[in-house]
Amino acid sequence: MSKELIRLQDLVMEFDGERVLDGINLYFNDHEFLTLLGPSGCGKTTTLRIIGGFLNPTSGKVLFDGKCINEVPAYQRQINTVFQRYALFPHLNVYDNIAFGLKVAKLPKTEIQERVQEMLSIVGLKGYEHRRIDSLSGGQQQRVAIARALVNRPKVLLLDEPLAALDLRLRKDMQNELKRIQQAMGITFIYVTHDQEEALSMSDTVVVMDKGRIQQIGKPEDIYNxxxxxxxxxxxxxxxxxxxxxxxxxxxxxxxxxxxxxxxxxxxxxxxxxxxxxxxxxxxxxxxxxxxxxxxxxxxxxxxxxxxxxxxxxxxxxxxxxxxxxxxxxxxxxxxxxxxxxxxxxxxxxxxxxxxxxxxxxxxxxxxxxxxx
Amino acid sequence: MKKNKALLLSGPYILFMVIFTLIPLGVVGYFALTDPDTGAFTLNNLKNLALFLPTLGTSVGYAIVSALICLVLGYPVAYYIAHRKPLTQKILYMLTMLPMCMSFLLRTLAWVGILETNGIINTLLTGLGLPALELIGTPGAVILGMVYNYLPYMILPLYAIIVKIDRRLIEAAEDLGCNGVQVFSKVVLPLSTPGILSGLTMVFVPAVSTFYISQKLGGTETMLIGDVIERQFKYANNRNLGAALSLVLMLLVLVCTGIMNRFGGDEEGGVVV
Structure with a gap:
């Protein structure tokens, strides 16, 4: 397959002496759709937050393209996140939410405009530029969150239970949508969920976790069979x-x-x-x-x-x-x-x-x- | 039926408001628009207002300066409290409220004792062989009194708003490339605007109409509109003029808060307390 992009080495995380991650060793390939699957408290979100740079592991290393990025703060990583319940900025409209990262990066105005418009059409929200965030439905907010992350063209997109708040029907649609976007843009997706069906239907690789340890890594068919x-x-x-x-x-x-x-x-x-x-x-x-x-x-x-x-x-x-x-x-x-x-x-x-x-x-x-x- | 019940339950408050707010307001309006001697309708009282415009200007100036100083001092405190552990937050919140448990008059008098010519500070200074300072009776002393008395009114609404800012929004901003300063200027500050506006209002309104602080800590040049109004009732015995001044002050406060509300409503959709 394609080359290795991220590697986690002997990752250990403790909160107040409680071991949440217990020696995680894992690598992620470029262009891969990998899912961390497990029940509440299995350490999957913690793993994701360490990759995103929001948590420092108690011990162990995070390697990105072969270089250790433990000390690199979140804002300098080529990684973007779609947060649980989206975390959209309520004081900005749809356009400004999506343009946020590009404006921080001080890109030229015309390029920002082009890229935001491109993202809006990818996620099917053309014409919603000036809508307030709280006037959007859950599914639309979800898409803004995805657009806001992807517009920065990250190498890796982290998704923390992005569909958990949606109803079943919408969840199915968004699963297909996400898979389509991932294939179209060729970005590595690291997806966290407790929904095994979601994991099996979307992923190239599934990592089953429990009690802070990896229980099994494999293709969806292998994990099931x-x-x-x-x-x-x-x-x-x-x-x-x-x-x-x-x-x-x-x-x-x-x-x-x-x-x-x-x-x-x-x-x-x-x-x-x-x-x-x-x-x-x-x-x-x-x-x-x-x-x-x-x-x-x-x-x-x-x-x-x-x-x-x-x-x-x-x-x-x-x-x-x-x-x-x-x-x-x-x-x-x-x-x-x-x-x-x-x-x-x-x-x-x-x-x-x-x-x-x-x-x-x-x-x-x-x-x-x-x-x- | 439901509506009637609600009306019945809010009855006591409505009655209270009518007796102690609406009727007195009417009385103020009545005196403001009648002649002191004949009791006939007149606009003469309002004509005299021009005399007091400079005083009104001074009052507004002092209130604005105090509110801004409170904002600069209070914001970091509110931010600090909002980012502590829940228990620490409660304790610090209580400590912020603590001065408000003491009488406003006492707190102001205490500053007199500290600042006056033979007060604590000057005693200390002369004790150390340094020249005494003229502290009391200055504009600085009045501003100090205002800031000291009204600072909690700035901190509390700010804290209430900042503590509610979703942690994940800050992480999202970091995720999208913001360093610490950018996180603050692009996310935290805009989201705390409702708190800033309500804090400014809550300091400005009592500060613009105060009289006690300026009387105790200020001098002749720091006479404020509140002092003038008080004087009309207590000494000059011209309640018609006092009423007219009160009316104008009230309108001014309403206009100021209205402008702030409008500003907040348009920009951030925030609610001003």
Whole structure:
């Protein structure tokens, strides 16, 4: 791919003795769309603020084009930021907000005018030059924020949950918009979000973080299909996670049965976590099933049903368009490609059990996230 | 129904305003426009105002100078308080208010004791073998008294506005290339304009009409319009002229605050308290 632009070396950040970042090592390529993904308090915003120059790391280095920029103040970095909730200047109109950076840089008036107009058309706000910021909708403010940052032609654009305050529909539109702008302008985007779907659909590379550490780095497909541990498996999409034993390469045992799988490279009889994605499971007639269980709850989700099935006391989430009534006994088959085996980690046993599943769970999590930082 | 309830609840205040503000205003207006002897309608009282225009000018001048000094002194203080930790902010806020808990008259008298010919400063100076200074009875002493008494009225509205400026706006300005000075001039200062205007108003209005400060700390050449008005009522026994002067002063204050409000409203959309 293209060349490396930013590198974080052993980044550690402590606030009042509390370790928020615990040895982050990461590099960003030129023209890349990279997303830092994780729950509240995982350190993703802190990482972004260190790159932007708003925080000094307790230890570790930030390298830009191979040079350490720890001591370079924010205003001298070739980096611009789209802030959470935009931080537009309320005393300036749309035009002056976007022109702000160029005026500070004392560019000629005609050039400022040209570049602001160009940005206005890129973000679709032509004709809004003289509007007051507080007369704009959330989506429009968002676009002004993006224009204000991009007009300076930074090498890197940092985006801190820029879409969190928008409603679902607008968020989807803006996701496409951002991706389009990023590709059109060829700028490195470093994007912070807690929304896994957003991360998967926009990014070239996803960095999953938790507890101030990087849990996994990879392409969106790899992160989803080959999660490294129970945390990643659970955070990216839904997962049923079971205790298993790796008998030998390609053979894993759980629920007292041996299954074929595609994973290898574990020690003989090594205890492992087994991930089964809810959408990979198909119902079959009971007599043909590898496992049989009882349906305990059915929730209609629009695209599919969320069905909770009790297998010998362990409840699985199954997502299917195939309706099953509550109380039915069902059988399931698991094909080798449906089973993903992970090494045991500190997260083993914490995730992937749907015994306390409730339909409101997702929304509760989102509400909690909104209050972060 | 709802409207009636609100009216009922605000009734006591409205009544209070009518009895103690509107009626006295009417009385002022009445005296200002009637003849002292006959009680007939006349504009003579207002004609005499020309005599007092220089005094009025001095008063406005003193008030403007005091307000500006308060701004220069108060802004850094307000800025400093607004950028402390929440608890420190509360303590400093209380300390700023503290002088206001003491009587205005006492505070001014205390300055008399400090500045007068045999006051604390001069006693110290002569004790050190230095020549005594003429401090009391000077314009400087009057301005000092005004600044000292009204400074909290500048700091508090400024603090209230500055503390509300979003931290992220400052970061955004840094992000867009502003150094410390530019952050202040391009973001912090414009955003604190509403506080500046309301601080200036809150110092200017009481300063322009004061009489006590100039009487205690000033001399003959620092006679202010407030003193003149007081004299009309207390000694000259010409309440018609006093009323006319009051009326003009009131109009002047209204015009001044109106101009400031308009200025703020157009430029920043700020609200002046």
């Amino acid at each position: 080959e999660p490294k541990n129970a945390f990643v498996a659970d955070f990216i999409g839904e997962s049923n996670i079971l205790d298993g034993i790796m008998l030998a390469d390609y053979k894993v045992k759980f629920f007292g049965r041996t299954f074929q799988c595609l994973d290898a490279g574990f020690a003989p009889n090594e205890p492992v976590d087994v991930v089964i994605r809810p959408e990979d499971i198909d119902f079959v007639p009971v007599e043909q099933g590898h496992l049989t269980g009882t349906v305990t709850s059915v929730t209609f989700k629009g695209l599919n049903y969320d069905i909770i099935v009790d297998f010998k006391g362990f409840k699985w989430l199954i997502q299917t368009t195939d309706y099953q009534a509550e109380g039915t006994t069902v059988g399931i088959r698991l094909n080798p490609e449906d089973i993903h085996v992970m090494k045991k980690s500190e997260y083993s046993g914490m995730f992937g059990d749907y015994s306390s599943y409730s339909a409101e769970y997702d929304e509760l999590v989102e509400d909690a996230d909104d209050e972060e930082e």
